[in-house]
Amino acid sequence: MLSERRLEVLRAIVQDYVGTEEPVGSKALTERHRLGVSPATVRNDMAVLEDEGYIAQPHTSAGRIPTDKGYRLFVDKLAGVKPLSTAERRAIQNFLDGAVDLDDVVGRTVRLLAQLTRQVAVVQYPSLTRSSVRHVELLSLAPARIMLVLITDTGRVEQRLIDCAAPVGETVLADLRARLNSRVVGRRFTDVPPLVQDLPDSFELDDRPAVAGVLATLLETLVEEKEERIMLGGAANLTRFNHDFPLTIRPVLEALEEQMVLLKLLGEATDSTMTVRIGHENFHEGLNSTSVVAVGYGSGDEAVAKLGVVGPTRMDYPGTMGAVRAVARYVGQILAES
Amino acid sequence: MLSERRLEVLRAIVQDYVGTEEPVGSKALTERHRLGVSPATVRNDMAVLEDEGYIAQPHTSAGRIPTDKGYRLFVDKLAGVKPLSTAERRAIQNFLDGAVDLDDVVGRTVRLLAQLTRQVAVVQYPSLTRSSVRHVELLSLAPARIMLVLITDTGRVEQRLIDCAAPVGETVLADLRARLNSRVVGRRFTDVPPLVQDLPDSFELDDRPAVAGVLATLLETLVEEKEERIMLGGAANLTRFNHDFPLTIRPVLEALEEQMVLLKLLGEATDSTMTVRIGHENFHEGLNSTSVVAVGYGSGDEAVAKLGVVGPTRMDYPGTMGAVRAVARYVGQILAES
DNA sequence: GCTGGCACTCGAAACGAGGGAGTGCCAGGC
DNA sequence: GCCTGGCACTCCCTCGTTTCGAGTGCCAGC
Numbered sequence: 001m002l003s004e005r006r007l008e009v010l011r012a013i014v015q016d017y018v019g020t021e022e023p024v025g026s027k028a029l030t031e032r033h034r035l036g037v038s039p040a041t042v043r044n045d046m047a048v049l050e051d052e053g054y055i056a057q058p059h060t061s062a063g064r065i066p067t068d069k070g071y072r073l074f075v076d077k078l079a080g081v082k083p084l085s086t087a088e089r090r091a092i093q094n095f096l097d098g099a100v101d102l103d104d105v106v107g108r109t110v111r112l113l114a115q116l117t118r119q120v121a122v123v124q125y126p127s128l129t130r131s132s133v134r135h136v137e138l139l140s141l142a143p144a145r146i147m148l149v150l151i152t153d154t155g156r157v158e159q160r161l162i163d164c165a166a167p168v169g170e171t172v173l174a175d176l177r178a179r180l181n182s183r184v185v186g187r188r189f190t191d192v193p194p195l196v197q198d199l200p201d202s203f204e205l206d207d208r209p210a211v212a213g214v215l216a217t218l219l220e221t222l223v224e225e226k227e228e229r230i231m232l233g234g235a236a237n238l239t240r241f242n243h244d245f246p247l248t249i250r251p252v253l254e255a256l257e258e259q260m261v262l263l264k265l266l267g268e269a270t271d272s273t274m275t276v277r278i279g280h281e282n283f284h285e286g287l288n289s290t291s292v293v294a295v296g297y298g299s300g301d302e303a304v305a306k307l308g309v310v311g312p313t314r315m316d317y318p319g320t321m322g323a324v325r326a327v328a329r330y331v332g333q334i335l336a337e338s
Numbered sequence: 339m340l341s342e343r344r345l346e347v348l349r350a351i352v353q354d355y356v357g358t359e360e361p362v363g364s365k366a367l368t369e370r371h372r373l374g375v376s377p378a379t380v381r382n383d384m385a386v387l388e389d390e391g392y393i394a395q396p397h398t399s400a401g402r403i404p405t406d407k408g409y410r411l412f413v414d415k416l417a418g419v420k421p422l423s424t425a426e427r428r429a430i431q432n433f434l435d436g437a438v439d440l441d442d443v444v445g446r447t448v449r450l451l452a453q454l455t456r457q458v459a460v461v462q463y464p465s466l467t468r469s470s471v472r473h474v475e476l477l478s479l480a481p482a483r484i485m486l487v488l489i490t491d492t493g494r495v496e497q498r499l500i501d502c503a504a505p506v507g508e509t510v511l512a513d514l515r516a517r518l519n520s521r522v523v524g525r526r527f528t529d530v531p532p533l534v535q536d537l538p539d540s541f542e543l544d545d546r547p548a549v550a551g552v553l554a555t556l557l558e559t560l561v562e563e564k565e566e567r568i569m570l571g572g573a574a575n576l577t578r579f580n581h582d583f584p585l586t587i588r589p590v591l592e593a594l595e596e597q598m599v600l601l602k603l604l605g606e607a608t609d610s611t612m613t614v615r616i617g618h619e620n621f622h623e624g625l626n627s628t629s630v631v632a633v634g635y636g637s638g639d640e641a642v643a644k645l646g647v648v649g650p651t652r653m654d655y656p657g658t659m660g661a662v663r664a665v666a667r668y669v670g671q672i673l674a675e676s
Numbered sequence: 677g678c679t680g681g682c683a684c685t686c687g688a689a690a691c692g693a694g695g696g697a698g699t700g701c702c703a704g705g706c
Numbered sequence: 707g708c709c710t711g712g713c714a715c716t717c718c719c720t721c722g723t724t725t726c727g728a729g730t731g732c733c734a735g736c
Binding site: 375376377378379382397398399 | 708709710711712715716717718
């Protein structure tokens, strides 16, 4: 177990390194922080911290920088979540109010988060699997062609084209639409499958294939993982850490273009606790020197999706966590109102 | 007027510079191209080309690089559009087939273009103002709250929340829905306003405000420029020209995050001719060393929107133009089918 | 267990020489 | 009149050397 002072030294190192982006030495540390001991003592502490793997030196005779393990300790034990100023809170509110639809909400959120944290923002659309049905619409585009439109309680709209083997009459379609809605409106999407299973049975034999086709597409839409949509913003902020630049920005940009990677970054937890994934904890080559701060958001207690930011491991964790949490709360409110 | 050979020299310079990314000198030129003259002659030609502003040298005693004016001449007079190989064509087809909805089409297109050209791809969603109405849906969410869903013939779906001053009955809503659809389905969005202007008059006095409100939101949705949606992809390709890197990538990324800038980049022309905007022709600081190749696409002859790529002025114009044109054609086909 | 002192390390910046690619210009030849 | 070979000149780039300084580890002393 590390002594109190050594933890204090680690905290000071993290803070200074985040601020200056340069390895921090023992002398500079004692000058910038009131540690009450001499540089020599700090050097001894640093040697211990290095042995334990919390800090490292880029090369002999340079200052120290925190390791992933060091940041982890910092986040878990040494740092809190910095609340936003009232001015910032007001800015968030102003910015998010006035969104006209879900796309707009998500778009504004992503820009807001990017601006607030000066990092790359990632916002997931409300997940279908965690939403409820507000309305199902069936539109006949051509005799054997139907458009399925799904509207969720979070305002999300999904559409699908369905090619039927045989033409479907307007009356059948209207009938199906009515029955479908009476059964599923207000229900969670995950509960839908058993509710519609026997629906084809109540139709004329001739119409059953078409009805079954529509239902199949409906269920497919619910299940497909690619239906998890994600919006990204603030990529320009990547250029701010122009340290070892070209080497590091490339793989990050590439990773951020992959839907699947983004989803994994945000994490699987379905509650709204905040997760901080640091460096190698992301298990993705190329994101080894980036951290992710993510949190669930939703209209109620339960999270319908996640949002967060991606930045260098050398980031202002307390500030970032504060911003992410605050934005998630406001987005939840907005969603609850609509 | 430049002599034939001098044009040939310019072409050679552009080609070599695009290939090597390094200023090209007279000796290297004669070695790599069969110009039939000596380096000294080429030097004289280069001096003339420089006087005319087609090429420049970064500093005395360095090779020459093309100026924007030089690229312009190259694109206009010296280069054609390189057709894609059949393998590439097949790849496009395979990649775009199997898209399930409009979002999917646009998403696939953006990835395809980025991959094909190895540059940043930009795809605009079919513009509302150039589409026709397929269906208008009105859903009652709460007594005084309506969701308006607009579906276009290109498969685009837009939704809007409408807060009415007073509750609107289901029958009124159904009535309005029916009348609205019978009037506007199949019509161009730009033609809609006069078609619905007198619609409130046919309703009970009590219901007119609500009806008018719905119509107002509908018209607003059509007009608003921000409804021009755009998808972006391949940002990681920016890192490929890591020449004067950090200086140049930052403003480009920033510019690409602004919806308005992107729209302007794609250009205003509504037909499907290809436009190439080179360097300063973009009139946007930060995009001074990037070029944009854009073209309209649509299901018929007329363009419903634009797509294109953004890359360094030092790009392979013939190849890029070929890829952009080919992709636009395929997307048009896909759209026509749906 | 803390501190001051000291020798040592090693990267970053500054300096300077050399090489080389490229240029402009000129005189001569077809 | 246009092309060509020759030549002197210009600068950038590379590379080795040097210097400088921040930082370290270790040790003896309090």
